[in-house]
Amino acid sequence: MRTKTIVPLATLVALFAFTACGGGGDDKPSGPPGASGSAPAADAGKSKAKMFTAADITLGDIDLGMVDKGQNIYDVKCQACHSLGKNRVVGPGFKGIMENRRPEWVMNMILNIDVMLETDEEAQRLLEECLVRMPNQGLSKDEGRNVLEFLRTL
């Protein structure tokens, strides 16, 4: 009677070993799909925001209502890093900024900073100098335009 027990056991072991070996033999290090870099990279940091061009911004006489709004936004979101003088705190001081910068460049720095830091040589040069990535402070287009108006008064 014991043989009857042992033989099926041996058969089972054999079957199991066969299956296991079969699986093992097929276990080529084929590598998971996408491992070679074919998988799409994360979109992180790549803004789909529209970039401003010179044609997008018209500068007329200084609008004091916009300047006021712009200064209020500056106090909350910009002042911690940018002085109203010429010296750098974290980022450059703002005094005379509009004498050296195109308005569309300023708008893009305010609203599309991530794209600028990836593509604009001057923005990259400033990052090398200041060493702190300018944060995206989440301004709307209108808010950015008001800040620009405020900067024109400096």
Add this chain to the structure above:
Amino acid sequence: MNTPLKLTGGVIGFATLVFLLLNSPGCKPTTTKTAVTGDAASRVYVAPGTHDEFYNFVSGGFNGQLSVVGLPSGRTFRNIPVFSVDPESGYGYSEETKPMLMTTHGFIPWDDSHHPDLSQTNGMPDGRWVFINGNNTPRIAMIDLTTFRTHSMIEIPNSAGNHSSPFSTPNTEYVVASTRFSIPVGTEAERDVPINTYKENFKGSVSFVRPEADGKMSIAFQILTPPVNFDLARTGKGASDGWFFFSCYNTEKAYSLLEVNASQRDKDFIMAVNWKMAEQLVKEGRGKRVPGKHYSNWHNHKTHTVESTIYDDVLQLDYMEHPGLVYFMPCPKSPHGCDVDPTGEFIVGSGKLAALLPVFSFSKIQQAIANQDFEGDFAGIPVLKYESVLYGEVKKPGLGPLHTEFDAHGNAYTSFFVSSEIVKWNIKDLEVLDRVPTYYSIGHLCVPGGPNVKPYGKYVIAYNKITKDRYLPTGPELCHSAQLYSIDGDKMELLLDFPTVGEPHYAVACPAELLKDKSVKFYRIEENEHPWVAKGEKESGIERRGRNVHIKMTTIRSHFTPDNIEGIQLGDTVYFHVTNLEQDWDVPHGFAIKGAANAELLIMPGETATLKWIPTKVGVVPFYCTDFCSALHQEMQGYLRVSPRGSNVPLKAYTVSVDDEL
């Protein structure tokens, strides 16, 4: 003579096979590893920069937290602090979050979190909230799935162990809380009774908690029950919408050595509650307000501060006055899971000590109720006849059934603790289709959408109680674990082991798409209504109110304003109200000060958080940012000067900047 010869041959054959097995190229020793199919790695691989397909919310058990895990990778992204304080984020330490853990027992900084459940619309996860129960000091917490933070918490009165909770109804009209431990309730005299008067004086309770649209929770009604132990629960849905099912054990009414004394009867019960009827009774004013003081705590997103509401009483419905509200169904033996299939017609009881799985039919339950097909009553609650409500039994499915979830194809997956396996079976014909081992001793399991009306399927995940040799050893205390199996084919296939944080009692999962685009990235500074917010450095400052000093401080990469503070004296209590001015994703700042007896603050962009600090020595004390924020993070620091009490150093807070030409 023949026998020993064959025996020897068999043994030799076996040894040879083992030898071949161990030495064949590509073959491995016969460990549990061979249970994994060859392409398992590619099926759980989530390439760098790509996302997992499912969010998996896994209870932390005795760590009181909730883990957020990605599937199929098994990677843990966060442990959300819920019932336990978290020095890493300041949760439960900051002045704003301390009230979240307030109860009638005072500030309770720990709990035992067991069962997450997602909020639902039409029986499907809707991505608003995930709930989880606190078993020890009875509570239900709600986590906001836009912020992944604990949003509200309610204490459950007249309860002594909120195990059978928080399971949601199909439109999250209610989440439930039923007590694991019956206790005496009522006045002080009614509560101070000998333990051996359990049968006369102890009560169970089942509470229905209503979450409002803003996340505030209140107890809609409570039903006192005979003194049994409630274990788990599930809502009716589809066919059985309007009913709720609760498993109970200890129908022996034992109060000592329950291991033996509560395992005497062949059958315990699943309790069926007609909650739509209860709701109607409440509307008609048929409930009675009875003492039951409890806290309901809620995080105000505008002030970033938790507010507590204290209720003195609770509305109770007496089942004796309302026939038809509550029924018992006999269920063998000491049931744990009572799980409702996607159609709502079938209710599966999992008797921990039973050798079969009973499947009850909701239409038969309704028929039996209509026919008054009762075998008697239990403390006044009608007990339906087992045979009358039974659809059928799965015979000899395994040992120690605990919990069942479902796929969208009429199959059920039941965990078996004692035989350490998952068994797949067909609901209609009650046939076992497949079984796979778990490593080791599975408790709950999870199919994405498995408790819902249209399960997402794809995987079943085992949550195991024991890991033993599965991972690198870490001393006597080992991790718990989960195991991911594919259920796409006829046979379940083990794909992945992964360790979990704390004890993963239960877990739920939903598609990543449901949540990921709704994730809050930062708090808008314009909308911050914290009483001590500084919206910009101009609003920062310092103010003495008697012995309390309040500092309004801001953070931005990479400095504090103010960062020099003088005029603090021994005996003062200092409150740092720190506003993070950043308005971009993933830019928290930390705040830590030497000698803090509580924790740090981790302040999200646009948020204000407050750390209370009491100086203990005269001198100058540094504070700094703990979360690497920029290349100049190491420079993000400040000094605070502490003078003796009564010193005439003036109170001031300032920042010395580079000379400015303005």
